[in-house]
Amino acid sequence: MPRLGSHASSLWTGSIRLGPAVKRYLVDNDLPLKALLLLDNAPAHPPGLEDDLLEEFSFIKIMFLPPNTTPVLQPMDQQVIVNFKKRYTKELFRCCFEVTDTTNLTLLEFWREHFDIVICLKLITMAWDGISQRNLNSAWLNLWPECVATGVSALAPESRVMEDIVALGRNMDFEVTEDICELVEGHNQDLSTQELFELQAEVTEEQEEEPGEEQLSTSELKLLHQ
Structure with a gap:
């Protein structure tokens, strides 16, 4: 899947990039429409990001790592x-x-x-x-x-x-x-x-x-x- 090189704020607006890119990758590779985006628990990744996804991309689930566990889990x-x-x-x-x-x-x-x-x-x-x-x-x-x-x-x-x-x-x-x-x-x-x-x-x-x-x-x- 291609790297998405955008600032976080523009990445989520209207699901312009994330949703279509993930869906295209899954369809092209004949995979089920299921995706999990795992993020660091950081200020740059505020809660509610999933709400910014359009309905057609609701198959994308977003979860955060527990606070202060990045060195151990990421x-x-x-x-x-x-x-x-x-x-x-x-x-x-x-x-x-x-x-x-x-x-x-x-x-x-x-x-x-x-x-x-x-x-x-x-x-x-x-x-x-x-x-x-x-x-x-x-x-x-x-x-x-x-x-x-x-x-x-x-x-x-x-x-x-x-x-x-x-x-x-x-x-x-x-x-x-x-x-x-x-x-x-x-x-x-x-x-x-x-x-x-x-x-x-x-x-x-x-x-x-x-x-x-x-x-x-x-x-x-x-x-x-x-």
Whole structure:
């Protein structure tokens, strides 16, 4: 089913997008007209969303996860997002290393002048392709264990990917391994607005202290990586 990339408020108005998209998917795949939309219990998802659906889309049921249970129950939070972001970091580092190793570009020149949305989307595709169907199935273990295939266990952190990231970082002469670990492990939590301001200040200070430096700092990479 295609991703619905609209703001929540416009998504529900008149069921313009959600209802037709779900119905079309079910009909095209010869599936019963039954659908469950499971949402986080968050202010952006107020109660009564089901009332905004048109009558012809009443087959869509909306349920909310219990408050403060997202880290435990939400399928994508069961190592799927974290492992995806680790794989993205690995592909990003690999791309940077290959470019700087095979061209005359410095890492800073590549990052600031040549890294674009097309390259980013390709890296996202490669990272997501690394998440297997088994991984996605195991993510439902806490919320809906009956749908998890026999023998499938909870998804564990991918230590090998982390080792690859560290090795690639060393090949690009990143000075401190711990900085790379912090960059990757920091994907477990989003930075707050205050933390982003502090990180930006750190990057600015580094640039002022080393005006002739051609190396992309880990702090700058971390900021641009959010």
